[in-house]
Amino acid sequence: MEWSVNEKVALEVAAAASFAGLRAVSVMKQNGVNVASDFLLHLTASGTRGGLVLISCEDPGALSSVNEGESRYFAKMLEMPLLEPADFQEAKDLTKWAFELSEAIGNVVMLRSVTRMSHASGNVICGKLPAKSRRAKFEYDGSVMDSSHGPMISTPVVAKHLLHQKKLKDVEALFEKSPFNQYVGPAKPKLLIITSSACFLYSGEAVEMLGLQKKVGILKLATTWPLPPALLKKHLLKTDKILIVEEVMPFLEENVKVLAAGMIRQMSGKTFYGKIDQTLPAAGELNPDIVAEALCKIMKIKRKMLPAGYVAELKKAAALIPAREQTFCAGCPHRASFWNIHNAIALDGRKGFVCGDIGCYSMA
Numbered sequence: 001m002e003w004s005v006n007e008k009v010a011l012e013v014a015a016a017a018s019f020a021g022l023r024a025v026s027v028m029k030q031n032g033v034n035v036a037s038d039f040l041l042h043l044t045a046s047g048t049r050g051g052l053v054l055i056s057c058e059d060p061g062a063l064s065s066v067n068e069g070e071s072r073y074f075a076k077m078l079e080m081p082l083l084e085p086a087d088f089q090e091a092k093d094l095t096k097w098a099f100e101l102s103e104a105i106g107n108v109v110m111l112r113s114v115t116r117m118s119h120a121s122g123n124v125i126c127g128k129l130p131a132k133s134r135r136a137k138f139e140y141d142g143s144v145m146d147s148s149h150g151p152m153i154s155t156p157v158v159a160k161h162l163l164h165q166k167k168l169k170d171v172e173a174l175f176e177k178s179p180f181n182q183y184v185g186p187a188k189p190k191l192l193i194i195t196s197s198a199c200f201l202y203s204g205e206a207v208e209m210l211g212l213q214k215k216v217g218i219l220k221l222a223t224t225w226p227l228p229p230a231l232l233k234k235h236l237l238k239t240d241k242i243l244i245v246e247e248v249m250p251f252l253e254e255n256v257k258v259l260a261a262g263m264i265r266q267m268s269g270k271t272f273y274g275k276i277d278q279t280l281p282a283a284g285e286l287n288p289d290i291v292a293e294a295l296c297k298i299m300k301i302k303r304k305m306l307p308a309g310y311v312a313e314l315k316k317a318a319a320l321i322p323a324r325e326q327t328f329c330a331g332c333p334h335r336a337s338f339w340n341i342h343n344a345i346a347l348d349g350r351k352g353f354v355c356g357d358i359g360c361y362s363m364a
Helices: 007-019 030-046 072-077 088-105 144-149 157-176 199-210 229-236 251-261 288-299 310-319 334-348
Strands: 024-029 052-058 109-114 182-184 191-195 216-220 223-225 241-245 271-273
Touching: 007 024, 007 030, 007 052, 024 030, 030 052, 030 072, 030 157, 052 088, 072 109, 072 223, 072 251, 088 109, 088 157, 157 229, 191 199, 191 229, 191 251, 191 288, 199 216, 199 241, 199 288, 216 229, 223 251, 229 251, 241 251, 241 288, 251 271
Parallel strands: 024 052, 052 109, 191 216, 191 241, 241 271
Antiparallel strands: 182 216
16 A cells, blocks of 8 residues: 555556556545546556556535546546446445456546545445455567557557447446446336436435335436446436436536437437536535425425424534534644644744645645
8 A cells, every 4th residue: 555645646656556467546536636637648548457446536515625526527538437336335346346347448447436425434245355466567578469458558549549449338338237237216207317326325315205216216327437328228218307416517417418319319308407407506515305306396296394393403403512623633643743833833923824735734
């Protein structure tokens, strides 16, 4: 394990391990993917050898970030397979599959998490652990075949690009049959929700809250790029109303609409709801209440009122909760660092301010 100077260096180190046949993972938040994108652009062009997974833990609502940026667009732009787990077990299982997928196509696979999952915990079934460990072995003979299929260089660019696109088509076929994609609901729903990640849980809770289990179906996609067109077509044909629930940008919404536009004769008369038409907020994180409000609007129903006195009791309970200000995590070495800096500034007697690395320094 290495804590690198920055995310670009972290991905470079992980790629070096991959070039030597080892499996490697590079973990960062959405801001870090921006930093690593310069190298990532060339890495996806050259390819990899050992399984290489890029995990982006994103922050809808910017709870601990300076923005709520989206990394999913990198997956589309750089033609990387993208996986989005909806719960803890899927996070473990999809990570394992991501390594296998990476080695099958000889390229990076991205796995996207969000704050509410990354900051939570739960039980998972680990399964059988691998008995053998790999040893690093760097091989490159400089031949045309090795250059064309090996990960060391991106040339010949066009030939390798075409080969990568062919492999991405193979991934699409695998995604069509993926057991991680799941449909819950009636055979012919009045409304279809298409969703991914933690929004699957929000959607399920909202449907249950409103008692719409017999009217609303939910298609959860764990494989969000490339999208599985046949699977989507199968479910889109079942209904005329589609709500796309996701965080933060309308990535799924845009690409599902493009897919539907390519089948215009079969998809005519369908109405799509989501962030673009402001059925759902264009920014910030979602929750079951926000999804429930959107469902009420589309289905033209009124939400049941809370029992009398419920809000008053909530306020009483809230008053009992101790105030918790934002602070550094327990044991964080930055606590001592910034304490020393503040003391030095106080002793100096002049006004000063503290700035440094991105993120938690804003609390200094």
